[in-house]
Amino acid sequence: MKLWVMEEGCQPGDRLPSEAELMERFSMAKGTIREAIRILEAQGLVRSRTGPGGGVFVHRVSEERAAALLGNYFYFQHLSIDDIYQIREALEPEMAASLTGRLSPEQIGQLEAVLAGYAVPARTAEEERQQHVDSLRFHALLAEMSGNPLLRFLIRFIANMLSQITVQRRLYEPLNPELWSSGMAYQARLLEALQGEDPEEVRRILREHMANAHRLMRLQEAAVTPRFLPEDQLL
Amino acid sequence: MKLWVMEEGCQPGDRLPSEAELMERFSMAKGTIREAIRILEAQGLVRSRTGPGGGVFVHRVSEERAAALLGNYFYFQHLSIDDIYQIREALEPEMAASLTGRLSPEQIGQLEAVLAGYAVPARTAEEERQQHVDSLRFHALLAEMSGNPLLRFLIRFIANMLSQITVQRRLYEPLNPELWSSGMAYQARLLEALQGEDPEEVRRILREHMANAHRLMRLQEAAVTPRFLPEDQLL
DNA sequence: CCCAATTTGTTCGTATGTATC
DNA sequence: AGATACATACGAACAAATTGG
DSSP states (O other): OHHHHHHTTOOTTOBOOOHHHHHHHHTOOHHHHHHHHHHHHHTTSEEEEOSTTOEEEEOOOOHHHHHHHHHHHHHSSOEEHHHHHHHHHHHHHHHHHHHTTOOOHHHHHHHHHHHHTTOSOOOSHHHHHHHHHHHHHHHHHHHHTSSOHHHHHHHHHHHHHHHHHHHHTTTTOSOOHHHHHHHHHHHHHHHHHHTSSOHHHHHHHHHHHHHHHHHHHHHHOSEEOOOOOOHHHHO | OHHHHHHTTOOTTOBOOOHHHHHHHHTOOHHHHHHHHHHHHHTTSEEEEOSTTOEEEEOOOOHHHHHHHHHHHHHSSOEEHHHHHHHHHHHHHHHHHHHTTOOOHHHHHHHHHHHHTTOSOOOSHHHHHHHHHHHHHHHHHHHHTSSOHHHHHHHHHHHHHHHHHHHHTTTTOSOOHHHHHHHHHHHHHHHHHHTSSOHHHHHHHHHHHHHHHHHHHHHHOSEEOOOOOOHHHHO
């Protein structure tokens, strides 16, 4: 079926033949056809709807699904904080530098809005957890503004993973307010520098920021085992 | 089913209940159960075998499958050579530097063996294509030696993608022997430096190497659209 | 608001293929 | 070589969801 769809040159939104037609075309029973459709659906390549005008439709794989499927792989690998931050330290400064002086006022506004969410020092562990997740959202948002789809995916994937880890393994305990606030200060300086014209300055700030966050996270926990999402959240 | 497996604390190799038992446990018909199994199988989380002693088994997602599933996502994104090399330039020097002075004699030998495969200048386009693929294998092999599973996966995934692209879009034409040989020279210097003790030297060599390869590839082609693998190769 | 048509979703019973003992 | 225990496939019927009249 996948081959047939590609030969046909189908685009996202195009409808595949109905189950009945597929049964004829491939000379197979309904159950078999449906299993094949499920396989494609699990990969995020098609979606199916019931009712008239319904059917199976070619679908561009969403970032969420791609991330979830890749997350399944790392569920079985043992990633340490060091592993993750080795990548962040390499990628994030590069991404930010490439955005220097290229952000629109609206984009700057969006970033400022996220920053404002954790301007006040956290008093409870719950607040601090939320602030850490927000601070990862800052990076995800920045990545979204990058023109590079590969870079964008990688940074958002890694940020999501860290976010899950932080919540599930309670890495936000014990409280460490002065270190988190220093992280926020980095992001504020970064936002300033992004509106300037010096990519090297941006790179340096983010490099320091990452090194700082790395040191902090390493103190909280060494080993890390992410969980994969249940099926309903994966849809 | 996924939830049940996790609650049960199943490990790779563990057997799930037979279809008949699953039908009972979830009060569903065979067809429905089988569709569910197909979904898990497509994600690479289980494998099923026929015959006595057969059944459905928990399986660690393989790197190949994870890469293929992620490749589906980028099939719909338009990645340029610039996009890919922005990542390579950030990641590869970092990876190599972290390996400085940590490679065993056997590992050095393996890398030398790959290098030897393209010691002679290519005379035909076919030879040059093969050399380029081999040179990407050098990077994949190096990544395999990294202790960081995330870094390893990313570099190998990107190398595979580039390899596919080079073959499918014939980026190895027209012939450019002097530039390819300079690439080989970089790798030889790199191998030397890796046995030393100076990570900065390693980093610098690889950074130059990437910049050089980037410039070359950009000349060959700007836009890039990878293909995803047919189902049988994905298994 | 309901009815009818269309399409996927689910069930049951049965038969076949395949690997192990 | 044959029995057994599995997954795999088929076919007919019914249920649920969605759309348009």
